[in-house]
Structures are given as structure tokens and as C-alpha cells.
Amino acid sequence: MPAAKPKYLINTFGCQMNEHDSEKIAGLLEAMGYQPAGDREEADLILFNTCSVRDNPERKVYGQVAGLKGLKQRKPDLKIGICGCMVQQPEELAGIKAKLPQVDLVFGTHNIHELPELLQKVAVGEGPVIAVEEDSEEIVEGVPVRRESRLKAWVNITYGCNNFCTYCIVPYVRGREKSRDPEQILAEVTALGEDGCKEITLLGQNVNSYGRDLPADRRVDFADLLRRLNPVPGIERIRFTTSHPKDLSDKMISAMKELDKVCEHLHLPLQAGGNRILQRMNRGYTAEMYLELVGKLRQAIPEISLTTDLIVGFPGETEEDFEETLRVVREVRYDGAFTFIYSPRKGTPAAGMPDQVPEDVKRERIYRLIELQQGISREKNEEYDGQTVEVLVEGGSKTDPEILTGRTRTNKLVHFAGDPALTGELVRVKITNVHTWSLFGNLVDAGV
Numbered sequence: 001m002p003a004a005k006p007k008y009l010i011n012t013f014g015c016q017m018n019e020h021d022s023e024k025i026a027g028l029l030e031a032m033g034y035q036p037a038g039d040r041e042e043a044d045l046i047l048f049n050t051c052s053v054r055d056n057p058e059r060k061v062y063g064q065v066a067g068l069k070g071l072k073q074r075k076p077d078l079k080i081g082i083c084g085c086m087v088q089q090p091e092e093l094a095g096i097k098a099k100l101p102q103v104d105l106v107f108g109t110h111n112i113h114e115l116p117e118l119l120q121k122v123a124v125g126e127g128p129v130i131a132v133e134e135d136s137e138e139i140v141e142g143v144p145v146r147r148e149s150r151l152k153a154w155v156n157i158t159y160g161c162n163n164f165c166t167y168c169i170v171p172y173v174r175g176r177e178k179s180r181d182p183e184q185i186l187a188e189v190t191a192l193g194e195d196g197c198k199e200i201t202l203l204g205q206n207v208n209s210y211g212r213d214l215p216a217d218r219r220v221d222f223a224d225l226l227r228r229l230n231p232v233p234g235i236e237r238i239r240f241t242t243s244h245p246k247d248l249s250d251k252m253i254s255a256m257k258e259l260d261k262v263c264e265h266l267h268l269p270l271q272a273g274g275n276r277i278l279q280r281m282n283r284g285y286t287a288e289m290y291l292e293l294v295g296k297l298r299q300a301i302p303e304i305s306l307t308t309d310l311i312v313g314f315p316g317e318t319e320e321d322f323e324e325t326l327r328v329v330r331e332v333r334y335d336g337a338f339t340f341i342y343s344p345r346k347g348t349p350a351a352g353m354p355d356q357v358p359e360d361v362k363r364e365r366i367y368r369l370i371e372l373q374q375g376i377s378r379e380k381n382e383e384y385d386g387q388t389v390e391v392l393v394e395g396g397s398k399t400d401p402e403i404l405t406g407r408t409r410t411n412k413l414v415h416f417a418g419d420p421a422l423t424g425e426l427v428r429v430k431i432t433n434v435h436t437w438s439l440f441g442n443l444v445d446a447g448v
């Protein structure tokens with residue numbers, strides 16, 4: 001009888017970048033003969049792919065790894081690993097070594113491709129094995145990926161960030177911005193199209209600065225990259241995240257308008273609406289510049305949906321500054337917003353700013369912001385009532401497989417009754433009912 005394959009479980013915290021890194025980790029493990037475990041009890045390897053953007057996920061990792069002590073005693077061969085942004089911070093790495101002796105493997109965001117050899121070292125008893133490179137000049141291509149969806153795929157185009165927003169830990173843990181070779185990106189997207197993928201999301205901390213570091217003979221910017229990817233057969237929709245407002249050029253807006261596969265949705269983080277706070281955040285734009293951009297986008301692409309990130313309670317934020325944020329939110333009328341209470345990250349300039357805002361003030365402000373945005377989101381969705389929209393069908397709902405779910409080009413979630421065999425198809429749905437976070441409708445055309 002062949003030996004049973006070892007099983008792995010990955011717990012992923014944080015952003016899409018991390019989710020995609022976990023797909024690469026799974027791809028490497030499956031190339032080594034591992035298979036996914038249903039739960040912790042049956043796993044031979046448990047990995048925690050961590051996030052440093054906020055304090056809470058980091059505390060959770062300590063709690064969850066500590067909670068595996070009993071399982072490790074019952075299953076001494078169980079291997080536990082921690083990877084991702086958290087281990088890129090020297091203080092956290094020291095904390096892991098000191099407080100979590102049950103951890104066998106620690107590897108950084110620049111060491112993912114080394115996982116097979118690191119696991120070999122763990123297997124021969126060299127643990128705990130630690131491989132954390134601070135930054136890397138080189139982008140390692142060809143890492144196998146086990147994608148969560150065949151229909152939709154994330155594709156990295158840049159790694160790291162050069163912006164140093166004063167609240168953000170990312171440039172310290174993910175290193176300087178590096179752009180992937182456009183030919184490598186094109187080859188990956190072409191292979192995805194051949195494999196039945198319909199929608200790609202290009203990933204980078206700031207996709208709009210793509211290409212600036214490429215050698216002169218291969219330099220293309222993000223708008224050029226979109227133009228190269230638009231004709232790829234099989235791919236129906238192109239999305240991207242994240243766009244920094246300071247680098248969103250007129251050329252980019254023209255590309256978004258002209259390219260048929262680039263979806264009419266843009267996530268454009270504002271963070272704050274007051275210029276004093278934007279300056280303290282080192283965001284590189286003013287509220288006026290941001291509003292001008294929104295005007296240009298809406299003029300070029302009137303149906304575009306806009307979403308954003310907003311931070312309340314940044315150090316020094318007064319009631320007047322916060323009201324500036326509310327003013328911009330009212331003026332832009334976002335389709336949706338991710339709202340965050342500012343929490344200091346050790347090692348960032350904002351954490352050391354003296355005028356931190358009291359927690360109760362932050363909480364009171366975020367409630368006001370959420371209430372305002374929810375009302376606007378609902379009103380924006382009401383504009384869809386009675387409209388017929390194109391939906392990419394992602395599958396049936398968990399509770400009723402005949403209720404299908406998909407998204408519009410503007411990234412609205414739509415539910416409607418239909419045959420599960422439509423999964424992966426572009427269909428037309430007439431919207432008959434709207435909620436704050438989703439739309440409901442009737443199928444009018446099964447083939448677009």
C-alpha cells in the first residue's frame with residue numbers, strides 16, 4: 001500500500017497579497033506530495049500566514065499557536081510554521097522564538113520559494129528552522145500555485161512599497177517596490193486564460209507605479225501593461241488593486257475607459273479628507289487633488305463604482321479634520337468603504353506622534369462614518385433597481401445551490417435563481433430588489 005500523503009493546513013490572515021501567497025505555499029506543498037487537511041486534528045503541518053497591518057491579527061496568531069500545545073503533545077510529529085509579514089519584524093521574530101517553542105519553522109515573505117528545502121531541514125531534526133530575508137532584489141518566478149478558484153485569479157504585478165505612509169508597516173516588512181517582468185505577467189495571464197480563468201485581479205501595494213523600476217529596454221507602465229493584457233483570449237474581466245491616488249495618471253484613466261475588459265470599478269483609498277491629516281499621513285495628495293481625480297474618472301467612465309479605505313482617529317485628528325473626511329465622503333458618494341480605527345503600529349512614524357486620539361473619540365467617529373457610508377451604499381445600490389446587468393456567475397449559494405451568486409463589472413454582488421451549470425458564464429440579470437451590500441434579480445439571458 002502506498003504511504004498516506006502528509007496533510008497541510010494554512011491559516012491566512014490579512015490582505016489579498018497574503019491570500020495569494022498562501023496559494024503559492026499550497027502549490028509548493030502539493031508539488032511535494034502534501035494534500036489539504038480537513039481540520040487541525042488530521043494535519044501533519046499547520047502554517048500561519050500572518051499579517052502586520054493591525055495589532056489584532058498578530059495577537060490572534062500567538063493565541064492560536066499557543067493553543068496547539070496539546071495537539072502537539074498528542075501528535076509529536078505535527079510540524080507548526082509561521083510565515084508572512086509578522087516574522088519580517090525583528091521584534092516579533094524575537095517574540096516568536098521566545099514565547100512559542102512549539103514552532104518548528106519560520107519563514108519570511110521573500111523566502112516562500114525555499115519552503116521545500118526548509119521542510120527537509122525540519123524533517124531531519126534541524127528545527128526550529130528560521131529563514132527570514134529582509135528584502136530581496138530578485139523576483140522568483142515559476143512558483144507553483146494552487147488557486148482557490150479556477151474562474152478568478154490573483155496575479156502579482158509588484159511586490160513591496162516605496163511610499164512610507166506614516167501609519168503603515170508594509171514598506172518595512174515587504175521591502176522596496178519591485179515590478180514583475182511584463183512578459184512573465186503576460187505568460188501567466190495567457191496560461192490562466194487557456195485554463196478557463198475568466199477574471200484576473202492584478203495585485204500590488206500600488207499598481208499605478210508599476211514598471212518604474214524595470215530596466216529601460218523593458219519598461220512599460222501600468223496603462224501599457226493593461227493594454228498588453230486586454231487581448232488575452234479567455235480572460236473576460238480585468239481588475240486591479242490597490243491604486244494610489246497620487247500615481248493615477250490621465251493615461252491610466254484613458255486605458256480604463258478604452259479597454260473593454262477592464263472593469264468599471266476602482267478602489268481608490270482616500271484614508272482621510274482633511275489636508276492637515278493627509279500631510280501627516282504622507283499620502284502625497286490633497287482632498288482637492290483627490291476630488292479632481294474623481295471628477296476625471298466619472299467624466300471618462302460615468303458608470304464607474306468607487307470604493308475606498310478610510311482611517312479615523314489618526315494622531316492629531318480634530319473634530320474639524322474628521323468632518324473634512326465626512327465632507328469628502330458625502331461629495332464622492334462611494335459605493336462602499338472599508339473603515340478602520342487608527343491603531344499604532346510599532347516601528348512606524350505615526351506610532352510615535354504625541355497627539356494620539358482617545359479610543360472613545362475614535363469609536364464615536366467611526367460609528368458616524370459607518371452610518372453615513374451605509375446610507376450612501378444603499379442609495380448607490382438603489383440606482384441599480386430595474387437595470388439589467390452583466391454578471392459573472394461564481395456558483396450556487398451554500399444553503400441553496402439553485403440561488404446563484406456573481407458580480408457585476410462594477411463589483412456588486414448579485415443573487416438570482418438559476419441552474420448551477422451556469423457557473424463560470426457571463427449572464428444578464430434584471431435587478432428587482434436591492435439591499436445595502438447586495439442586489440437580487442431575475443435571470444434574463446443565460447449567454448452574454
Ligand code: SF4
Binds near residue numbers: 162164165169170206
Ligand atoms: S501605499 Fe502607503 S498604505 Fe499602501 S502599502 Fe504603501 S505605505 Fe502602506
